[in-house]
Amino acid sequence: MPGAKLAFIGESGSGKSTLLELLAMILRPTESDVFSFCPRSQDDNHDIVAAWQAEDVDLLSDLRSRHIGYVLQYGGLLPYLTVRENINLSWRLLHGPGEDVAEHWATRLRIAAQLDKRPAELSVGQRQRVAIARALAHNPTVLIADEPTAAIDPLNAERIMELMVGLVDELGVTLIVASHAHQLMQRAGLSMIDHRIDASDPKSMRVTVSYAA
Amino acid sequence: MSACFVLSLSAVLLPLLVLFGLKFGIIGNLLEPIKQDPRYLQILPAGSGSYGPDWFEAMSARSDVAFIVPRTRAIAATMRLRAQDTDTGRIINVELIPSATGDPVLNGLEPPQGYETVALSKDAADKLGVSAGDTLEGILSRTLGGEQQTELLPLTVTAVASAAAFARDGMFVSNDLLVAVEDFRDGRSVGALGWSGATATEGPRYFAGFRLYARSIDDVAGLRDGLMKQGIDVRSRLADIELVQSLDRNLSIVFWIIAGIAAVGYGLAFGSSVWANIDRKRRDFSVLRLTGFRTRGIVWFPILQAMLTGVLGWLVAALAYFVVQAALNSLFADNVGGASVCRLLPVHFIASLVLTLAAASIAAALGGRRLARLEPSLALREA
Numbered sequence: 001m002p003g004a005k006l007a008f009i010g011e012s013g014s015g016k017s018t019l020l021e022l023l024a025m026i027l028r029p030t031e032s033d034v035f036s037f038c039p040r041s042q043d044d045n046h047d048i049v050a051a052w053q054a055e056d057v058d059l060l061s062d063l064r065s066r067h068i069g070y071v072l073q074y075g076g077l078l079p080y081l082t083v084r085e086n087i088n089l090s091w092r093l094l095h096g097p098g099e100d101v102a103e104h105w106a107t108r109l110r111i112a113a114q115l116d117k118r119p120a121e122l123s124v125g126q127r128q129r130v131a132i133a134r135a136l137a138h139n140p141t142v143l144i145a146d147e148p149t150a151a152i153d154p155l156n157a158e159r160i161m162e163l164m165v166g167l168v169d170e171l172g173v174t175l176i177v178a179s180h181a182h183q184l185m186q187r188a189g190l191s192m193i194d195h196r197i198d199a200s201d202p203k204s205m206r207v208t209v210s211y212a213a
Numbered sequence: 214m215s216a217c218f219v220l221s222l223s224a225v226l227l228p229l230l231v232l233f234g235l236k237f238g239i240i241g242n243l244l245e246p247i248k249q250d251p252r253y254l255q256i257l258p259a260g261s262g263s264y265g266p267d268w269f270e271a272m273s274a275r276s277d278v279a280f281i282v283p284r285t286r287a288i289a290a291t292m293r294l295r296a297q298d299t300d301t302g303r304i305i306n307v308e309l310i311p312s313a314t315g316d317p318v319l320n321g322l323e324p325p326q327g328y329e330t331v332a333l334s335k336d337a338a339d340k341l342g343v344s345a346g347d348t349l350e351g352i353l354s355r356t357l358g359g360e361q362q363t364e365l366l367p368l369t370v371t372a373v374a375s376a377a378a379f380a381r382d383g384m385f386v387s388n389d390l391l392v393a394v395e396d397f398r399d400g401r402s403v404g405a406l407g408w409s410g411a412t413a414t415e416g417p418r419y420f421a422g423f424r425l426y427a428r429s430i431d432d433v434a435g436l437r438d439g440l441m442k443q444g445i446d447v448r449s450r451l452a453d454i455e456l457v458q459s460l461d462r463n464l465s466i467v468f469w470i471i472a473g474i475a476a477v478g479y480g481l482a483f484g485s486s487v488w489a490n491i492d493r494k495r496r497d498f499s500v501l502r503l504t505g506f507r508t509r510g511i512v513w514f515p516i517l518q519a520m521l522t523g524v525l526g527w528l529v530a531a532l533a534y535f536v537v538q539a540a541l542n543s544l545f546a547d548n549v550g551g552a553s554v555c556r557l558l559p560v561h562f563i564a565s566l567v568l569t570l571a572a573a574s575i576a577a578a579l580g581g582r583r584l585a586r587l588e589p590s591l592a593l594r595e596a
Contacts, residue, residue: 026503058507065505076500090504134504 007190016178069135071145105133222526236468259446277432283420312385322372332385484576491580512581519577
């Protein structure tokens with residue numbers, strides 16, 4: 001679903017993060033029926049379950065670096081790198097050192113003045129903007145955000161959601177957000193998705209996702 | 214990993230280096246001279262014997278023999294000396310000590326050669342008022358057929374041995390001169406010096422004694438036993454040697470125990486800090502993996518970082534060690550007569566670097582393996 005903007009809504013402990021981690025291919029599924037990743041078209045098909053079973057973690061790493069941008073609840077910035085270096089990280093992993101794409105993204109996310117500071121000098125909201133810039137800097141197919149605004153005041157949260165949605169619309173990136181802020185997601189124009197967790201056996205969590213387009 | 218880590222690493226390594234420095238300084242520089250002392254290495258024949266060229270050849274071929282020269286009868290091995298260029302005019306009687314290249318008593322001084330050059334003991338040189346480079350006149354007398362005969366022999370002093378080397382009036386001479394003096398005393402002719410007398414006897418020459426020095430103090434016992442087995446009664450300082458040996462052995466054992474404990478402790482201390490440092494970075498590693506870095510690539514990072522820290526810490530410790538070494542050596546300089554109490558060889562620095570890198574790489578590899586096995590999602594949830 002290229003360009004789709006989806007939101008998983010639920011209280012903490014409802015399995016949102018688990019679901020996003022599975023989608024981001026950083027959590028090994030204990031059991032799965034079908035999970036294939038088709039970044040461009042149905043023909044460009046990667047069987048993620050098979051990759052996990054074959055321990056082909058390099059394939060997963062490569063898919064992540066190419067197609068996925070991930071925004072964590074607390075930014076997940078590297079404290080010893082500047083904002084500029086943090087933003088460049090994902091892009092340079094793919095294309096090697098050289099070009100500086102941080103300026104562009106910092107301008108888009110209105111943090112250009114913070115480029116040469118370290119994350120510790122920034123406010124939480126600014127850190128989230130840096131995290132979004134880093135998640136988008138390498139032109140991913142999918143942007144995954146786990147509670148991107150939970151640690152930010154409502155006013156700022158609204159602005160950041162607007163910025164993020166504006167950018168993914170413009171870039172045609174699929175957006176998947178996990179949040180407990182139902183109204184905020186609705187106002188930002190995201191489609192709500194139901195996910196159900198079979199809690200009968202907590203050791204092997206089963207997630208059923210249903211989506212009405 | 215920071216400057217703090219580098220400093221804490223060198224703080225643990227420095228005492229270990231100093232300890233080793235003291236071990237090698239004290240054992241190496243204070244015991245080594247004792248172990249090299251010719252007085253301990255010498256083996257003296259107890260009586261007079263008869264030793265031919267074959268015997269000397271066989272003895273000097275032995276690996277535990279450092280130096281051996283023939284000695285003539287003590288009664289024949291003396292000479293009167295008069296200094297040439299001084300006003301003292303004093304004549305002294307000296308013992309002749311056979312010498313040659315490698316004589317441990319001369320300790321690197323130029324050995325006497327042929328019939329012209331000799332080395333004097335300190336006492337003899339002082340009494341004659343001569344030093345190296347001066348000339349002497351040797352005076353030899355014999356009574357042959359009721360007639361008093363005297364020969365004068367011009368000699369050049371090439372070296373003066375230390376007072377410790379020979380405590381009486383003595384002159385180190387070559388085998389040629391020693392044999393010539395014995396021949397003269399025995400009434401035989403010495404062609405090379407133009408001295409007349411009875412024709413020298415044919416056949417191999419036999420000597421009454423020898424000057425023998427073992428290669429090391431550890432060789433003295435075996436050498437003595439070998440000579441005893443040949444029926445040659447000898448005197449040595451085995452009792453003193455055993456004292457030195459046990460002192461050396463026990464000191465070494467004590468040092469190695471302390472150093473062993475310190476080295477293991479150092480390895481563990483450094484290894485666990487590397488491990489802890491890697492563990493602290495779990496979240497950052499997870500972020501890197503989330504960004505799409507390959508696991509193998511980022512696991513190299515802490516290993517290289519640990520190595521770099523190890524090398525830097527080692528470097529700081531080595532530099533600090535030199536300061537401590539200089540301080541210790543100047544502090545104790547008076548007590549040990551200029552020898553250094555603290556000293557390390559290049560091989561010790563290399564060994565400590567290898568230990569450092571081994572501890573770093575083992576700990577980093579274990580920590581890295583743990584990181585690699587970690588599900589990236591787990592560390593991400595640790596806020």
